[in-house]
Amino acid sequence: MARFTSETVVKPLLGFFALLSLVFLAGILVTLLTESGPFFGEYDPLEFFTGTQWYPTLQTQNAAGEWASDPRFGLLPLLAASLQVTVLALVFAIPLSLGAAVFMAEIAPPALREIIKPLIELLAGIPSVVFGFIGMVLVAPFIKELFDIPIGLNGLSASIVLAFMAFPTITSLAEDAISAVPRDLREASLAMGANRWETVSRVLVPSARSGIYSAVILGFGRVIGETMTVLMVAGGGAALTLDPLSPLRPMTATIALEMGEAVQGGPHYHALFALALMLLLITLGFNLLAERIKKRDFK
Amino acid sequence: MKARGLREIFWFSLSGLCVVIVVGMLGLVIGFIIAKGAGAINWEFLSEMPRNAMTEGGIWPAILGTLLLSLGAIAFALPLGLVAAIYLVEYSRDGKLRRWIRIGVNSLSGVPSVVFGLFGLALFVNFLGFGACILAGSLTLGLMVLPTIIRATEEALKSIPMSFREASLALGATRWHTTVRVVLPAAVSQILTGVILAVGRAAGETAPIMFTAAVFFTKRLPSGLFSKVMALPYHIYALLTEGTHPAEQTAMAYGTALVLLMLVLLVNGAAIFFRIRARKRKKW
Numbered sequence: 001m002a003r004f005t006s007e008t009v010v011k012p013l014l015g016f017f018a019l020l021s022l023v024f025l026a027g028i029l030v031t032l033l034t035e036s037g038p039f040f041g042e043y044d045p046l047e048f049f050t051g052t053q054w055y056p057t058l059q060t061q062n063a064a065g066e067w068a069s070d071p072r073f074g075l076l077p078l079l080a081a082s083l084q085v086t087v088l089a090l091v092f093a094i095p096l097s098l099g100a101a102v103f104m105a106e107i108a109p110p111a112l113r114e115i116i117k118p119l120i121e122l123l124a125g126i127p128s129v130v131f132g133f134i135g136m137v138l139v140a141p142f143i144k145e146l147f148d149i150p151i152g153l154n155g156l157s158a159s160i161v162l163a164f165m166a167f168p169t170i171t172s173l174a175e176d177a178i179s180a181v182p183r184d185l186r187e188a189s190l191a192m193g194a195n196r197w198e199t200v201s202r203v204l205v206p207s208a209r210s211g212i213y214s215a216v217i218l219g220f221g222r223v224i225g226e227t228m229t230v231l232m233v234a235g236g237g238a239a240l241t242l243d244p245l246s247p248l249r250p251m252t253a254t255i256a257l258e259m260g261e262a263v264q265g266g267p268h269y270h271a272l273f274a275l276a277l278m279l280l281l282i283t284l285g286f287n288l289l290a291e292r293i294k295k296r297d298f299k
Numbered sequence: 300m301k302a303r304g305l306r307e308i309f310w311f312s313l314s315g316l317c318v319v320i321v322v323g324m325l326g327l328v329i330g331f332i333i334a335k336g337a338g339a340i341n342w343e344f345l346s347e348m349p350r351n352a353m354t355e356g357g358i359w360p361a362i363l364g365t366l367l368l369s370l371g372a373i374a375f376a377l378p379l380g381l382v383a384a385i386y387l388v389e390y391s392r393d394g395k396l397r398r399w400i401r402i403g404v405n406s407l408s409g410v411p412s413v414v415f416g417l418f419g420l421a422l423f424v425n426f427l428g429f430g431a432c433i434l435a436g437s438l439t440l441g442l443m444v445l446p447t448i449i450r451a452t453e454e455a456l457k458s459i460p461m462s463f464r465e466a467s468l469a470l471g472a473t474r475w476h477t478t479v480r481v482v483l484p485a486a487v488s489q490i491l492t493g494v495i496l497a498v499g500r501a502a503g504e505t506a507p508i509m510f511t512a513a514v515f516f517t518k519r520l521p522s523g524l525f526s527k528v529m530a531l532p533y534h535i536y537a538l539l540t541e542g543t544h545p546a547e548q549t550a551m552a553y554g555t556a557l558v559l560l561m562l563v564l565l566v567n568g569a570a571i572f573f574r575i576r577a578r579k580r581k582k583w
Contacts, residue, residue, distance in 0.1 A: 010475045014386035015396065020379055021449065022403030024442055028410065028418045035421050099317030107311055108318075116318055118571045123325045125496075125567040127503025128412075129532040130556050134328050136539065164324055197307035218409070225411025227506040228536065252413045252506075259417070259510055264425065276417045280410060287409040288402075 032277040039270035043073055048274065052076050054238045054249075056258060056268045073271045075278065077240035081248035082279075085159050085234060086224045088244055092163035093170055093223075094216060098205075100167070101174035101212075106200050124168035132232030135161040140233060147245055151235065155244035158234035162223050170219040177211025178204055214294035221286040225279060227252040251275050329564070332556050339554025349516065355547075358555050360520055364433075364528030365562070367521065368512060369501040371437025372444055377494060380448030387449075388456040389464075389478045408446035412506040415443045419511035434524040436512025443507055444497040451493020455486040488577040492570045499566035503559065505532040515541055531559040 040048070051074020060070040100120075104113050136153070139160050144152030181204050189199040205212070235247025236257065249257070255272050262268040347357030383400070391397040419439030429435040459482050467477040483490075505513075513533035521528045538552040 007473050007475060011386075011390050014382055014390055017379060018383040018386035018391075018400050019396075019403075021383060021407050021445060022399055024445070025403050025407050025410070027422070028414065031418050031421045032414070035417075096317045096321060099314035100321060103311075103314040103318050107314065116322070119322055119325060121571060122564060122567055123321065125499050125503070125563055126325075126328065127505070127532050127559060127563055129503070129505045129535050130328070130332065130560055133535060133539065133552065133556055134331065138327075138331065164321065167321055195303055195307050197310045198303070201310070221409050225409075225413070227411065227413040228532075232536070232539065252411060255413050255417065256506055256509060259420070273417060273421070276414050280414050283409050283411055283414075284406055287406050291402075291405060 029280065032273055032280060036270055036274035036277050039073075039267060039274045042267055043271070048073055048075050048271075050074070050076065052240045054078055054254070056262070056271065071267060071271075073267075073274075074240075075275070077238055078249060078251045078254050078275065079278070080240055080242070081155065081234070082224055082250040082252070084242065084244055085155050085162065085230060085248060085250055086220060088155065088159035089162035089166055089223050090216065090220060092160060093166040093219060096163070097167050097170035097174055097215075097219075098212070100171045101178055102200055102205070104171070105175045105178040106196065106204065120168050120171060123164065128165065128226060128228040129232075131161050131165055132229045135229060135233035143245075149245055151247065153233055153235040154246055155234055155248040158230050158248070158250075159244065161229050161233055162226060165226060165229065166219040166223045169222050170215045173215030173218060174208075174212045177208040177215065180211065181207045210293050210295075214290040217286050217290040217293065221283045221290070224250075224286075225252060225283050227256050231256050251279050255279075329560065332553065332560050336553040336555075336557025339550055340557060344554055345558070349551075358529075358531070358534060358551070358558065360517055361529040361531045361534040361555065362558065362562075363520060364513070364530040365502050365532070365559070367433055367528060368436050368440060368508060368530055369498050371433060371524075372440035372501040373494060373498055375438055375441030376445045376448050376497065380445055381452055381490070383449050384452035384456060385478055385483075388453055389474065389482065404446050404449050407442075408450075410443075412443060412504055415439050416507040416510050418442075419507060424511055429525065431510065431512055431514070431527055432525040433512055433521060433528055436508040436528070436530075439507045439511045440501045440504060443504065444501050447497045447500060448493055451496065452486075452490050455489035455493065456482060458489065459485050488573060492574045492577070495566055495570040495573065499563050499570070502566065503532055503563050505530075505536055508533060531555055531562070535559065 051072060053072040053074045054077050055072040058070050058072055059067045062068055104116060108116065135157055140152030140154075140157045142152070143154065143157045143160075144150075185203055185207055186199060189203040190196070194202070230248075230250045231253040234250060234253060236249045236253065237247030238249045238254075239246070241248070255275055258268065259272055262272060344357045345362065346359050348360060349358065350356035383404075387397065387400060391400075416439065419435055419442075423429045423435035423438055424431055463481055463485060464477050467481045468474070472480070508530055512528055513530045514527045515529070515534070515537040517527060517529055535552050535555050538548040538555065542548050
């Protein structure tokens with residue numbers, strides 16, 4: 001009888017603790033909402049979403065000639081910077097990742113695969129601040145020389161570093177997707193006389209496409225949320241531009257850079273929480289999308 | 300016929316090249332940091348406090364801070380993660396609740412690290428009034444690695460064959476007894492692998508501790524849960540972007556980066572080693 005009661009208590013208790021991660025997620029959302037609430041109360045949301053200037057400490061002269069604080073919190077330059085850097089990073093990362101995924105899933109002998117996989121895991125384990133450091137001292141000078149520009153810290157340098165950070169995520173998920181294609185398809189294709197490359201390119205990759213899309217989308221979510229690399233390498237310019245060779249300031253970098261200076265509880269502080277809220281919504285959206293798409297794959 | 304064969308060779312070599320590029324990059328990053336940082340490493344660097352505005356002395360407080368923060372994060376995340384994974388694998392049936400938990404775990408793992416930092420700042424530092432300290436930083440990092448631990452534990456539990464559980468249940472043990480006495484002991488080495496990986500991740504993160512725990516310089520070593528700390532990743536960032544002696548500080552930053560990189564590689568290497576060994580020893 002004692003055992004019966006212990007079991008009846010155990011299950012709900014475990015379930016409660018398991019639910020905590022959902023509670024934490026909700027907690028994060030609620031915290032960001034309440035902390036950015038005052039911002040949307042004071043500052044016109046329309047101006048936030050359509051504004052092209054981000055000058056949190058701007059001072060302007062009014063009609064009487066007095067200087068007064070007139071901060072501009074326009075999301076667009078920061079969002080554009082985030083998207084540019086992320087998309088460019090994926091442009092570099094996707095071919096590399098797909099190539100590597102095909103190599104690991106179909107070409108490499110098992111022994112070689114057992115060596116490469118841990119190496120990719122090590123790459124995934126390198127702290128982002130070290131990647132940022134490498135971007136500052138190796139990639140930026142290289143880009144500076146290559147394009148003959150005054151400063152190498154810009155969107156392009158950041159995306160190159162980010163590409164290598166996105167690589168482990170996309171590669172391992174894409175490899176899983178390719179490996180999960182049923183054996184029959186592979187064998188049928190080979191039996192029809194297709195060689196291994198034709199099997200890979202016309203049968204396996206198309207069959208695994210939803211898994212591959214989902215890998216890329218998750219990679220997108222990972223890169224757009226990456227902070228230290230863009231903070232250290234992207235250059236920090238807050239002007240709205242579509243030129244990846246100019247210094248950019250993505251949303252994550254803005255938060256990390258300005259939170260230290262913002263007055264706690266002031267408009268700038270709340271504006272940064274509004275940025276974080278946007279960031280959270282974007283990454284959550286992409287995560288859910290990735291999961292949706294992945295479901296269409298083979299079991 | 301010949302063209303087809305050539306095409307196959309071409310594309311296969313290209314995909315091999317992708318791996319070579321990335322592994323080469325990995326080698327370059329590690330090699331570069333070792334080459335530039337090795338000169339800074341000596342016993343004084345590892346064991347002393349910084350001196351003379353960060354241009355001399357060591358980084359011991361940062362090493363200690365990183366160890367404390369990562370261990371604190373695990374102390375918080377491990378019990379929660381373990382329990383959540385046990386529920387998901389051993390207790391729940393496929394259903395709504397389980398699907399919601401799964402969405403929660405996956406979404407939590409996709410939340411950007413800087414968002415965790417802001418959450419920690421708003422909740423632990425300001426609302427609960429901890430101030431920036433080890434406790435606030437550990438809790439923030441712990442939240443961030445929680446999904447990693449849940450997933451690793453789930454995988455570990457799932458890999459234990461059903462027959463283990465059935466044998467135990469058939470002997471009259473309850474589900475809880477079966478889990479604690481049979482399933483967990485069999486899965487422990489694999490769970491350990493996941494925990495070690497989580498430690499490595501927590502040790503290397505900068506953004507979550509920027510506003511919740513880390514400072515550029517402390518006069519003394521931390522004295523309790525409510526002390527501010529120095530931490531290796533933040534120290535690298537601060538050496539490169541703050542202070543007044545860029546040249547000397549960059550040299551210190553290379554040394555610090557080498558220490559952090561070695562720490563993280565060692566931890567990850569240990570996890571990979573454990574996993575390979577566990578797989579070889581597996582008897583089922």
